[in-house]
Structure formats: C-alpha cells, structure tokens
Amino acid sequence: MIAPLVEVTGLTVDFERDGRSSRAVDGVDLAIAPGEALGLVGESGSGKSVTWLAALGLLPARARVRGSVRIDKQQLIGAAPKVLEGVRGKRIAMIFQDPSSCLNPVHRIGWQLVEALKLHRGLDGAAAESATLRLLDQVGIADAKRRLGDYPHQLSGGLNQRVMIAMALAGEPDLLIADEPTTALDATIQAQILALLASIRRDTGMALVLISHDLGVVAENVNRVAVMYAGRLVEEAMGQDLFGAARHPYTQGLLAALPTLTGPRRRLAAIPGTVPEPGKAPLGCAFAPRCPLAEPRCQSEPPPVRHVGLMHRAACHLQIDIGVSAWSLPRAAE
Amino acid sequence: MTLLEATNLRRHYQVRAGRGPFGAKAVLRAVDGVSLSLKPGRTLGLVGESGCGKSTTGKLALGFIPPTAGTVRYRGTDMPPAGTPAWRALRPRMQMVYQDPLGALDRRLPVGVQIMEPLAIHGAKSPAKQRDRAAGVMAAVGLQMHQFDRYPHELSGGQRQRVVLARALMTEPDLLVCDEPISALDVSIQAQVVNLLLDLQDQMGIAYLFISHDLKVVRQVSHEVAVMYLGRIVEQGEAEDLFARPLHPYTRALVSAIPVLGPRRERLLLQGDPPNPVDVPSGCAFHTRCPFATAACRAEAPALRTLPDGRQVACHRVEEPALQVAA
Numbered sequence: 001m002i003a004p005l006v007e008v009t010g011l012t013v014d015f016e017r018d019g020r021s022s023r024a025v026d027g028v029d030l031a032i033a034p035g036e037a038l039g040l041v042g043e044s045g046s047g048k049s050v051t052w053l054a055a056l057g058l059l060p061a062r063a064r065v066r067g068s069v070r071i072d073k074q075q076l077i078g079a080a081p082k083v084l085e086g087v088r089g090k091r092i093a094m095i096f097q098d099p100s101s102c103l104n105p106v107h108r109i110g111w112q113l114v115e116a117l118k119l120h121r122g123l124d125g126a127a128a129e130s131a132t133l134r135l136l137d138q139v140g141i142a143d144a145k146r147r148l149g150d151y152p153h154q155l156s157g158g159l160n161q162r163v164m165i166a167m168a169l170a171g172e173p174d175l176l177i178a179d180e181p182t183t184a185l186d187a188t189i190q191a192q193i194l195a196l197l198a199s200i201r202r203d204t205g206m207a208l209v210l211i212s213h214d215l216g217v218v219a220e221n222v223n224r225v226a227v228m229y230a231g232r233l234v235e236e237a238m239g240q241d242l243f244g245a246a247r248h249p250y251t252q253g254l255l256a257a258l259p260t261l262t263g264p265r266r267r268l269a270a271i272p273g274t275v276p277e278p279g280k281a282p283l284g285c286a287f288a289p290r291c292p293l294a295e296p297r298c299q300s301e302p303p304p305v306r307h308v309g310l311m312h313r314a315a316c317h318l319q320i321d322i323g324v325s326a327w328s329l330p331r332a333a334e
Numbered sequence: 335m336t337l338l339e340a341t342n343l344r345r346h347y348q349v350r351a352g353r354g355p356f357g358a359k360a361v362l363r364a365v366d367g368v369s370l371s372l373k374p375g376r377t378l379g380l381v382g383e384s385g386c387g388k389s390t391t392g393k394l395a396l397g398f399i400p401p402t403a404g405t406v407r408y409r410g411t412d413m414p415p416a417g418t419p420a421w422r423a424l425r426p427r428m429q430m431v432y433q434d435p436l437g438a439l440d441r442r443l444p445v446g447v448q449i450m451e452p453l454a455i456h457g458a459k460s461p462a463k464q465r466d467r468a469a470g471v472m473a474a475v476g477l478q479m480h481q482f483d484r485y486p487h488e489l490s491g492g493q494r495q496r497v498v499l500a501r502a503l504m505t506e507p508d509l510l511v512c513d514e515p516i517s518a519l520d521v522s523i524q525a526q527v528v529n530l531l532l533d534l535q536d537q538m539g540i541a542y543l544f545i546s547h548d549l550k551v552v553r554q555v556s557h558e559v560a561v562m563y564l565g566r567i568v569e570q571g572e573a574e575d576l577f578a579r580p581l582h583p584y585t586r587a588l589v590s591a592i593p594v595l596g597p598r599r600e601r602l603l604l605q606g607d608p609p610n611p612v613d614v615p616s617g618c619a620f621h622t623r624c625p626f627a628t629a630a631c632r633a634e635a636p637a638l639r640t641l642p643d644g645r646q647v648a649c650h651r652v653e654e655p656a657l658q659v660a661a
Binding site: 044186188190192214215219255261262270272274 | 383384490492493520521522523524525526528529532547549550551553554574577578587588589590591592593594595596598601603604607608
C-alpha cells in the first residue's frame with residue numbers, strides 16, 4: 001500500500017462531565033491513502049463524527065483526546081494552534097450536514113468565500129473575486145456573479161451545500177471530510193451533490209472521507225468502508241467485500257436490516273435491542289448484548305482486530321466463515 | 335368497502351411573496367387536487383420531496399385542517415367539521431403518528447400515563463380498565479410493563495416511538511396516518527419499527543396512510559404508493575410494480591436517485607431545485623426539470639389518468655415510444 005496521507009492510530013476520546021467520563025471514541029485505527037475515498041458508517045453515537053472533530057482539534061475543552069493523528073508525518077493531536085490552523089481548511093477541510101447553519105446568515109456568500117480564500121491562499125481584491133467565481137463554477141452554481149451577492153437564506157439547501165463545498169475547496173485541501181453532507185437534502189438533490197463530489201475528486205485527486213448512516217450512499221461513492229459501533233471500529237474492507245461478504249455480526253445485521261428497492265419484499269431482519277448509551281459500553285465487545293452468537297468471552301474481553309481477508313479487518317472473537325451470516329445460524333434468535 | 339376516500343382535496347394558503355410583510359399577496363398551493371382512497375387493513379404510501387404537500391395531505395385526511403376545497407369521506411359519510419362533537423366522536427377511529435417521538439410526548443409525564451390518556455378522553459374512565467388496556471397495547475408494541483412509570487427521556491428513540499404507537503392504538507383505531515414515523519431512528523431500530531407496524535396491521539387490521547421520503551421503507555410497508563410533486567399526485571400504483579417500472583419522469587428520477595447497495599444503475603439526474611410552491615410553473619409543474627418536456631407540457635397540466643394496466647400517471651407523453659427508449 002502507498003504511504004498513507006492521513007494515519008489515525010489508537011485514537012481515544014473521553015468526554016468529562018460532572019466528574020464522570022464517558023468514552024466516545026475507543027482506540028480507532030484508520031489510514032487514508034492520497035486520493036482515496038473512504039466511507040465511515042455507523043449509527044448515531046458511534047463516534048464517526050467525533051473521530052474527525054478530534055483529529056482537527058475541534059472538540060470542546062472537556063474532551064480528552066489521546067492517540068495519534070498524522071498527516072504526512074505531522075502530528076495533530078496536541079499540536080500547537082498555529083500548526084492546526086495550517087492544516088484546517090488547507091490540508092483537511094470538513095463539511096457538515098446542515099449547510100445553512102454553517103454559513104454566516106448575516107454575510108453575503110461572496111464575502112464568506114473571499115474570507116476563506118484570504119485565509120487559506122492569501123488572495124485579495126480582483127484575484128480573490130475571480131477565484132471565487134471559479135469556485136462557484138466548479139461546484140456547478142450557474143449565474144455565479146449574481147449569486148455572490150446573495151445571503152444564505154436566499155439559497156436552497158442544495159445550493160447552500162454547494163457553497164459549503166466551494167468554501168471547503170478554497171484551501172485546495174488534500175482531504176475532504178464530508179459529515180453526512182446530503183442527509184438534510186431531498187433525494188434528487190442528494191444525487192446532484194454526490195455526483196458533484198465525485199467529479200471534483202476526479203478533477204483534483206482530493207481524498208474523501210464520507211461519513212454517513214446511509215449504506216447506499218456509501219456503497220455508491222467510496223472505494224473502502226469502515227464500520228463503527230459504540231466508538232470502536234468493528235470492520236473495515238473494500239466496498240464490494242464489505243457489502244458482499246461482511247464478516248462482523250453487526251455489519252451483517254445492518255445490511256440485513258435494510259429494505260431494498262428491487263426484488264421480492266421479505267421481512268427485515270431487525271437487530272434486537274439498542275445501541276449502548278455513551279459511556280456505558282460493555283467491558284468486552286460493545287455489540288455482545290445484541291449479538292446472536294455472543295459467547296462468555298465476548299462479554300468480558302474486547303475482541304482483537306483481525307485480518308480476515310485482503311485489506312479486510314474485523315473486530316470479532318468468532319471468526320465467521322465467508323458467506324455465513326451470524327443472523328442465519330441456528331442460535332440466532334429474533 | 336372504502337375506509338377513507340378523499341376527493342379533489344385542495345389546501346391553499348395566503349402568503350406574502352417576496353420578503354417581509356409588504357410583499358405582494360400570493361397563494362401557496364400546498365395541496366392542489368389530491369384524490370385518494372384507502373381500504374381497511376391496507377397501506378397507502380405517500381412519497382415525495384420536502385414541500386410536495388404529503389404531510390398536509392395527511393392532516394387533511396384526518397380533518398386536522400379544513401380543506402380549501404374537496405371532500406373527505408370516512409366509511410361513506412362526510413368528515414364532520416373539525417371541533418364538532420361528531421368529529422370528536424370519530425377521533426378514536428383515526429390517529430396520527432409523527433416523526434419525532436420526543437416532540438410528540440410530554441416530557442414531564444410518565445409514559446404509562448400518556449399511553450392511557452386517549453382512553454381517559456374517549457373511552458373507559460375507570461383507571462383499572464385503562465391500565466389493563468395499556469398493558470395490552472404495551473405488550474403488543476414490544477414494551478415491558480416496568481417501562482410504564484418511565485419518563486420519555488429515560489427511553490431510547492425506538493422505545494419512544496413504540497410509546498407513541500401504543501398511545502395511538504389505545505382506542506383501537508382502524509386508520510393510522512404515519513408521518514415519517516421512522517425517519518428519526520437509526521437503521522437497526524428502523525427495521526424493528528417497520529416489522530412492528532406490519533405485525534400490528536396483520537393482527538389488528540389497521541389501515542395506514544404512510545408518509546415518508548424514504549422510498550425503500552415505503553416500498554417495504556405499502557400495498558399501493560402515490561408519488562407527489564408540488565401538491566399533486568403524479569403517479570400511483572402497486573408498490574413493487576411502481577418502483578420496478580416507474581413511468582412518470584419524476585418518479586423515474588426519484589427512484590434512480592436512491593443510492594443502492596447493488597450494482598450501480600443508470601441515473602436520471604435532474605437539473606436544479608424543485609420550484610417554489612408559491613410560484614408553480616404553468617402546465618405540468620414538473621416541466622422545468624423534466625428532460626422530456628415539450629411545448630404542450632408547458633401549456634397544459636396533465637390530468638392523472640389510468641392506464642390499461644391500472645397504473646395512474648399524470649404525464650402527457652407517458653405512452654410515447656420516445657420515453658420508453660430513453661428509459
């Protein structure tokens with residue numbers, strides 16, 4: 001494998017509150033190669049967003065972050081503010097679910113884009129304006145010149161997300177973290193935004209981390225997928241392996257729980273129980289209370305992360321054979 | 335026998351176009367001529383993007399808001415005006431389930447009290463009877479009796495939605511209008527609630543008007559599906575068939591926009607955003623984004639008509655071979 005662009009090792013995040021600490025991210029290891037698209041999947045509270053907020057030093061002071069996040073050998077955890085400022089937006093940019101709350105409502109979008117260009121590329125005046133127009137053009141906003149004078153509330157959700165993406169591109173980042181970028185958008189607009197992200201990646205060679213709860217969105221837009229559950233990474237594989245031959249009972253359960261758009265309708269295989277509350281993850285495997293195959297050691301020992309195939313890792317005590325689902329074995333109970 | 339029959343429902347709002355209170359008066363046609371019918375024990379799915387009028391249609395169907403025009407008939411009789419004793423007498427028969435269970439529950443009351451409340455209002459006044467019935471519906475939706483005294487914040491999102499369902503079932507309704515009932519839930523919990531809704535329909539013969547933007551979930555639960563765009567139904571048909579063979583260009587774009595796990599499909603990518611509902615385009619409302627629009631589409635609104643195979647479509651060009659090839 002080529003040298004990774006960004007390497008996350010043993011990242012752990014604890015939130016302190018009223019003298020108690022609850023763990024949001026628990027020993028996450030991840031590597032992203034230059035130009036690669038990685039999908040990060042998990043339910044709410046699985047730590048998929050916190051991982052990247054921690055990496056960029058964007059968490060509040062009560063968060064305790066340990067481990068290592070490196071971009072080209074540069075350590076980000078515990079780095080000086082000046083170092084982080086040189087990384088945020090310039091090397092790693094981030095966009096979020098709700099674009100209208102990320103844009104400043106009292107400034108015109110042109111002003112906000114120029115600000116980003118000034119900050120990241122030192123552009124000013126006419127150079128900044130022409131770069132702004134180029135950015136808006138790059139994200140497919142027609143009539144860019146007129147749009148510069150608009151405020152965020154005058155734009156639709158889809159257009160605002162395009163502006164957010166333009167802003168993220170202002171620093172010409174090597175990696176874009178897109179945190180549920182289309183969750184707030186309608187299906188036809190979501191398709192437009194995802195097509196836009198793909199074309200930008202094709203043109204610029206930028207790497208992408210696509211954080212989403214929607215397995216379909218991830219399946220269509222990334223090469224490699226990592227699945228998180230209760231703060232831990234439970235499985236990681238190339239897209240076709242993960243969706244075709246998942247080896248962790250949680251991933252298998254998630255896939256079986258999805259309704260489909262084609263083929264005969266069958267009863268959904270629901271995963272019983274609920275996600276553990278933050279800070280209340282069990283001692284052993286976090287998924288053990290909901291797992292149909294859980295054994296005593298699953299309750300007491302955290303499972304090791306094992307290689308189960310080429311570029312395919314899973315954190316499970318039981319090494320389920322390829323093609324076997326934890327949910328169709330005799331012990332599986334609904 | 336039809337349970338619920340809505341004919342040519344319209345709901346228009348007076349709004350100010352432009353900014354502030356001084357803009358010109360305009361009419362927002364949230365729902366503009368929707369007809370639907372629902373048989374006992376069946377599910378009609380209502381899909382469409384935000385602002386297409388699907389939630390307003392749900393509220394009109396229950397008589398929560400009066401229609402600007404059109405009628406709703408329940409078991410063959412006209413829906414009485416909201417607030418009248420006759421309307422109140424119908425309330426127990428039809429209930430609503432919303433997207434956000436935390437918003438639909440009172441944070442300061444134990445969930446058990448809230449589950450019993452509909453019966454206290456509409457039926458048995460004896461606390462013992464209410465409690466018995468509550469125990470029954472809680473078991474039916476998969477809640478345990480020890481959760482009776484819990485407060486909403488002590489339950490998970492999936493459990494809260496079960497509480498909302500339990501409360502709706504207290505009066506043994508024969509119609510539930512579910513407005514995005516599982517959109518706020520995590521994937522693994524969504525499947526639990528979808529299965530529960532299907533089981534409840536099997537056991538109790540409840541009919542659902544199931545409103546959602548999630549096409550996969552709608553396909554999973556519905557017998558029939560209606561697709562709305564800017565206040566009108568543009569296509570309606572049997573669920574599996576509709577998604578396998580969408581005919582209206584908008585339905586085709588919508589279905590093709592859904593990301594799936596399997597091999598990538600050909601995508602009909604629409605240009606631009608849906609138009610402002612205050613300023614609906616002339617003719618077919620979809621013509622501004624439709625790749626097949628002609629002059630006729632810009633001039634005249636197509637009526638919803640029934641094709642020989644039973645599918646209903648509102649499109650001038652749907653039978654033309656040009657559209658079939660492009661598909």
